[in-house]
Amino acid sequence: MDDRLQTACKWVEQSRRIVALTGAGISTESGIPDFRGPQGLWTQNPKAEKLSDIRFYMADPEVRKLAWQHRVAHPAWKAKPNPGHLALVSLEQSGRLHALVTQNIDGLHQAAGNSPQKVVEVHGTMHEVVCMRCDWRGPMQETLDRVRAGEEDPACTSCGGILKSATISFGQALIAEVIDRALQAAEEADLLLAIGTSLNVYPVANAVPLAKSAGARVVIVNAEPTVMDPMADAVLRGSIGEVLPRLVQGRRTNRISTA
Ligand SMILES: [Zn+2]
Numbered sequence: 145m146d147d148r149l150q151t152a153c154k155w156v157e158q159s160r161r162i163v164a165l166t167g168a169g170i171s172t173e174s175g176i177p178d179f180r181g182p183q184g185l186w187t188q189n190p191k192a193e194k195l196s197d198i199r200f201y202m203a204d205p206e207v208r209k210l211a212w213q214h215r216v217a218h219p220a221w222k223a224k225p226n227p228g229h230l231a232l233v234s235l236e237q238s239g240r241l242h243a244l245v246t247q248n249i250d251g252l253h254q255a256a257g258n259s260p261q262k263v264v265e266v267h268g269t270m271h272e273v274v275c276m277r278c279d280w281r282g283p284m285q286e287t288l289d290r291v292r293a294g295e296e297d298p299a300c301t302s303c304g305g306i307l308k309s310a311t312i313s314f315g316q317a318l319i320a321e322v323i324d325r326a327l328q329a330a331e332e333a334d335l336l337l338a339i340g341t342s343l344n345v346y347p348v349a350n351a352v353p354l355a356k357s358a359g360a361r362v363v364i365v366n367a368e369p370t371v372m373d374p375m376a377d378a379v380l381r382g383s384i385g386e387v388l389p390r391l392v393q394g395r396r397t398n399r400i401s402t403a
Contacts, residue, residue, distance in 0.1 A: 152363045152378040159335035161242040165351050169340020173385045174223040198315040209296045225256035228384040231392040233257040243329035249311045264326045266348045268311035277305025330355040336362045340384050343370040
């Protein structure tokens with residue numbers, strides 16, 4: 145591990161246009177469960193998946209009521225960025241982070257201190273709500289206040305339409321400009337770091353072969369094997385909160401005071 149880590153460290157030092165692609169694995173260490181992973185809520189309880197399926201959500205007020213209760217109680221509201229997130233802030237501060245593409249909806253990269261302009265949220269954000277009829281958007285907490293005050297399925301105040309968190313649900317199309325921006329950034333990278341993602345959600349997983357074929361090095365940091373490990377120049381296993389600070393800053397986590 146240490147030899148591979150040292151080699152990958154050198155690549156990080158030498159690179160000037162690094163693209164990080166992050167998935168649920170970086171947020172589990174902040175206490176946010178991985179809904180789709182092997183131990184995930186949805187994997188163990190397929191019924192829960194209905195809450196995030198746009199067809200059930202639009203058709204069934206009971207599904208929406210339950211979804212709002214889950215939003216109110218979501219662990220992300222209390223979650224704090226961990227050393228993995230902070231390592232990516234250091235990378236941006238060093239001037240070498242080209243883009244931070246994330247599959248996560250929790251906003252922890254911005255909370256850690258990455259600039260919003262660098263973060264590409266391919267699956268949207270849970271910090272905003274969107275009206276499914278008129279496209280009105282607003283802050284999630286204001287709508288959650290309405291739920292806490294007793295509205296079980298709050299409607300859009302402009303048009304009465306159905307509100308939903310501004311995330312991409314199952315059965316819902318990705319936003320073309322956002323995914324295009326993510327994949328273009330991958331093609332412009334000289335180093336792609338795939339972090340905490342099993343790389344089996346498309347099209348964002350295509351960032352890896354796109355970066356590779358454009359000449360970038362690829363480093364995968366994940367607790368479990370991924371389908372794209374054979375394509376990587378280095379695969380680093382272990383806790384992201386431990387590996388990433390060492391990879392990006394060339395030092396051990398026990399020296400990071402913010403941890
Ligand atoms: Zn509306």
